[in-house]
Amino acid sequence: MDMYCFQCQEAARNTACTSVGVCGKDEEISDLLDILVYLTKGISWWANRAAEKGIADAGVDTFVVEALFTTVTNVTFDPAALIAMIEQAKVVRATAHALAGEPAAGVTIPDAARWEGTHDERAMIGKAESLIGVLAEDNVDIRSLKELLAYGIKGAAAYVHHASVLGHSNRKIEAFFHKALASMLRTDITGDELLGLILECGNHCVSALELLDTANTTRFGHPEATAVSTAIKAGPGILVSGHDLKDLQELLEQTAGTGINVYTHCEMLPAHAYPELKKHPHLAGHFGGAWHAQQTELENFGGAILFNTNCIQKPKDSYKNRMFTTGFVGWPGLAHIADPHHGKPKDFSALIARAKELGSLKATQGGTITTGFARNQVMAVAGKVVDAVKNGDIRRFVVMAGCDGRQPERSYFTDLAKALPKDAVILTAGCAKFRYNQLELGDIGGIPRMLDAGQCNDSYSLAYIALQLKEVFGAADINDLPVDFAIGWYEQKAVCVLLALLALGFKGVRLGPTLPAFLSPNVAAKLVEAFDLKAITTVEADLPAIMGEVAV
Numbered sequence: 386m387d388m389y390c391f392q393c394q395e396a397a398r399n400t401a402c403t404s405v406g407v408c409g410k411d412e413e414i415s416d417l418l419d420i421l422v423y424l425t426k427g428i429s430w431w432a433n434r435a436a437e438k439g440i441a442d443a444g445v446d447t448f449v450v451e452a453l454f455t456t457v458t459n460v461t462f463d464p465a466a467l468i469a470m471i472e473q474a475k476v477v478r479a480t481a482h483a484l485a486g487e488p489a490a491g492v493t494i495p496d497a498a499r500w501e502g503t504h505d506e507r508a509m510i511g512k513a514e515s516l517i518g519v520l521a522e523d524n525v526d527i528r529s530l531k532e533l534l535a536y537g538i539k540g541a542a543a544y545v546h547h548a549s550v551l552g553h554s555n556r557k558i559e560a561f562f563h564k565a566l567a568s569m570l571r572t573d574i575t576g577d578e579l580l581g582l583i584l585e586c587g588n589h590c591v592s593a594l595e596l597l598d599t600a601n602t603t604r605f606g607h608p609e610a611t612a613v614s615t616a617i618k619a620g621p622g623i624l625v626s627g628h629d630l631k632d633l634q635e636l637l638e639q640t641a642g643t644g645i646n647v648y649t650h651c652e653m654l655p656a657h658a659y660p661e662l663k664k665h666p667h668l669a670g671h672f673g674g675a676w677h678a679q680q681t682e683l684e685n686f687g688g689a690i691l692f693n694t695n696c697i698q699k700p701k702d703s704y705k706n707r708m709f710t711t712g713f714v715g716w717p718g719l720a721h722i723a724d725p726h727h728g729k730p731k732d733f734s735a736l737i738a739r740a741k742e743l744g745s746l747k748a749t750q751g752g753t754i755t756t757g758f759a760r761n762q763v764m765a766v767a768g769k770v771v772d773a774v775k776n777g778d779i780r781r782f783v784v785m786a787g788c789d790g791r792q793p794e795r796s797y798f799t800d801l802a803k804a805l806p807k808d809a810v811i812l813t814a815g816c817a818k819f820r821y822n823q824l825e826l827g828d829i830g831g832i833p834r835m836l837d838a839g840q841c842n843d844s845y846s847l848a849y850i851a852l853q854l855k856e857v858f859g860a861a862d863i864n865d866l867p868v869d870f871a872i873g874w875y876e877q878k879a880v881c882v883l884l885a886l887l888a889l890g891f892k893g894v895r896l897g898p899t900l901p902a903f904l905s906p907n908v909a910a911k912l913v914e915a916f917d918l919k920a921i922t923t924v925e926a927d928l929p930a931i932m933g934e935v936a937v
């Protein structure tokens with residue numbers, strides 16, 4: 386076996402990628418990512434001890450968040466960037482060690498908290514294969530719980546990072562990351578202790594999503610329902626893919642008056658709904674669907690391309706000389722726009738120059754996609770929604786948030802959207818929506834039958850709307866609401882969203898296209914028992930239960 390990774394929904398044979406990742410990750414990248422996670426646990430072991438003395442360090446906290454985000458699926462495939470981060474991790478770990486001081490005699494310092502390696506990439510890789518990857522934990526149930534916790538934290542770290550670049554942070558979440566990561570180094574930890582940490586993680590996932598919601602709405606205003614054009618205009622163009630709204634804002638400012646049109650791709654679609662972004666007339670439209678179609682789509686987009694977060698795939702020769710990365714995203718050989726120092730904006734001049742060089746794009750016809758139904762916009766029509774529920778025009782809300790992926794079984798979500806009766810409203814967020822957001826689903830008394838709250842990063846809006854409905858209807862239990870869940874998942878941010886839903890008390894969440902490979906049979910059974918978690922089956926079989934027509 387060359388590698389072992391099962392952190393995303395596309396793990397080979399729904400078991401694990403063992404020779405090369407379905408995502409394109411090879412053995413070297415897999416091992417470097419394992420080493421980075423291992424060292425991050427070591428940093429957190431010291432940081433957690435420092436926290437017990439009331440000492441924290443913003444630099445240490447930030448690095449842990451950044452390192453975790455870097456290890457999320459489809460963020461980086463660049464060994465040089467990972468090796469640099471591994472070296473930096475050792476420096477940060479020394480800082481955390483100094484803050485914590487020396488442990489008392491008799492305290493065993495875990496290997497992750499002291500291992501130095503050799504600064505030689507191949508030697509480091511040997512370490513990954515032998516000692517520190519997923520399989521280093523022999524007990525399959527403990528392994529499963531540790532990895533579930535790790536992936537929830539990775540997803541939350543992505544959200545915390547997005548909030549932090551906008552100047553918002555929550556020390557309690559970062560302190561939990563340290564505590565949880567340090568706990569994963571324990572060889573004597575029990576399943577019950579890990580389950581407790583997983584539930585605690587769910588609460589911090591809610592806080593992370595709320596933090597990001599506050600950061601986004603403070604900086605960019607509350608999203609407004611917006612019909613986004615899918616046409617391409619004549620003139621040079623830049624396509625932005627990823628989730629980072631701050632990068633987009635800076636790019637819009639730097640391209641103002643240049644004649645360049647800026648388009649969104651995949652999860653950047655909801656950017657069009659934010660007042661502080663939509664005010665730029667050259668935020669011209671949206672191009673393309675979910676991340677996994679990028680190799681064809683990017684070939685067909687003639688302009689310059691920027692990836693600011695996942696999901697990046699191997700660039701084709703036909704467009705790699707007009708593709709740029711920034712932030713933690715990386716692919717060897719692609720031009721990378723560096724992070725600025727001292728809070729300055731990023732310098733997008735190379736990307737802008739490339740767009741100009743490539744010249745005018747060919748204008749195309751297009752339709753529109755409506756987005757922007759985040760919590761404020763939905764609350765603005767709350768009276769209408771409540772009336773529609775009370776008089777029976779709306780019978781069910783079906784939350785179909787999450788991520789999209791390549792597996793053909795994901796047609797379930799398109800088929801479900803088509804099969805839902807006309808008195809059902811879909812609440813969505815994340816790239817899962819590209820399976821059904823161009824269907825003509827109509828409206829119920831002016832309320833669209835598909836309300837798109839935004840990115841997976843905006844899932845807080847969906848929880849908020851459900852909690853508001855609970856208030857309005859005076860429901861004793863959130864599960865008494867006419868709400869059901871059919872969540873598509875792909876990577877670790879979706880794990881964070883799932884843990885958040887469980888922490889909020891939602892039961893009976895349907896997950897697809899498969900239950901995670903990292904859930905051992907015993908752990909899966911435990912989650913089914915505690916939360917009534919289910920795998921999707923077929924639309925025919927699931928529809929009556931989703932519509933609340935049969936008890937399940």
Ligand code: FSO
Binds near residue numbers: 652815841877
């Ligand atoms: Fe999708 Fe990728 Fe947004 Fe993920 S583009 S899959 S859960 O990174 O974050 O929904």
Ligand code: SF4
Binds near residue numbers: 391401402405406407
């Ligand atoms: Fe496989 Fe997913 Fe891991 Fe990539 S991230 S190696 S596709 S399990």
